[in-house]
Amino acid sequence: xxxxxxxxxxxxxxxxxxxxxxxxxxxxxxxxxxxxxxxxxxxxxxxxxxxxxxxxxxxxxxxxxxxxxxxxxxxxxxxxxxxxxxxxxxxxxxxxxxxxxxxxxxxxxxxxxxxxxxxxxxxxxxxxxxxxxxxxxxxxxxxxxxxxxxxxxxxxxxxxxxxxxxxxxxxxxxxxxxxxxxxxxxxxxxxxxxxxxxxxxxxxxxxxx
DNA sequence: GCGACAG
DNA sequence: ATCTTGTCGC
Numbered sequence: 426x427x428x429x430x431x432x433x434x435x436x437x438x439x440x441x442x443x444x445x446x447x448x449x450x451x452x453x454x455x456x457x458x459x460x461x462x463x464x465x466x467x468x469x470x471x472x473x474x475x476x477x478x479x480x481x482x483x484x485x486x487x488x489x490x491x492x493x494x495x496x497x498x499x500x501x502x503x504x505x506x507x508x509x510x511x512x513x514x515x516x517x518x519x520x521x522x523x524x525x526x527x528x529x530x531x532x533x534x535x536x537x538x539x540x541x542x543x544x545x546x547x548x549x550x551x552x553x554x555x556x557x558x559x560x561x562x563x564x565x566x567x568x569x570x571x572x573x574x575x576x577x578x579x580x581x582x583x584x585x586x587x588x589x590x591x592x593x594x595x596x597x598x599x600x601x602x603x604x605x606x607x608x609x610x611x612x613x614x615x616x617x618x619x620x621x622x623x624x625x626x627x628x629x630x631x632x633x634x
Numbered sequence: 635g636c637g638a639c640a641g
Numbered sequence: 642a643t644c645t646t647g648t649c650g651c
Contacts, residue, residue: 459641460641460642461642461643462641462642462643463643464643468642496640496641496642497639498638498639498640498641499639499640501640501641502640504641505640505641526640526641527640527641528640531640532640533639537640538640538641552640554640554641555640555641556639556640556641557640558639558640559639559640596640
């Protein structure tokens with residue numbers, strides 16, 4: 426698939442994103458997703474499902490395969506989606522919410538990895554990135570839980586959210602079928618001890634093993 | 635044109 | 642992402 430075809434695919438799928446659904450009533454299982462990189466252009470898609478209340482791991486799958494697309498900013502999903510979908514297919518527990526390592530709405534074409542994964546699976550998704558990629562934002566106050574909006578072309582596309590006092594914020598954006606307010610509530614609830622949400626930390630560890 | 639650019 | 646020494650701040 427070429428760069429042009431990938432961009433056209435994003436434009437085609439973007440209208441299918443649901444940004445109005447506030448999110449699931451009850452979240453019993455949350456999945457974290459991440460991709461690790463090996464030597465010979467290999468990628469490992471990792472998905473870890475945690476019980477939402479206790480954060481205990483209830484299921485996990487890692488799939489290693491050849492990368493089918495280069496890393497291109499803005500087309501991140503075309504590199505990471507295949508191994509992630511392969512791992513999702515082998516899950517025995519169906520998650521109620523997906524926490525993705527990367528952006529959702531906060532994307533040049535408003536269709537980051539979290540949106541793409543949401544549309545393809547139909548599941549509620551949120552995007553959590555470690556660095557700023559698009560838009561502008563102020564540094565939020567130092568207290569845990571404080572945030573400031575990420576603005577792109579005058580629109581709010583996400584939030585810089587402080588998950589630990591005095592530590593660099595994470596960048597949260599809507600993926601699919603979850604409001605921005607609820608996405609941030611979930612991220613805070615899932616990050617009791619560290620900067621990143623526990624499901625993402627678990628998936629990150631798995632993707633490296 | 636130049637620099638920046640999720641992982 | 643990953644590799645990877647030295648350096649900075651608390």
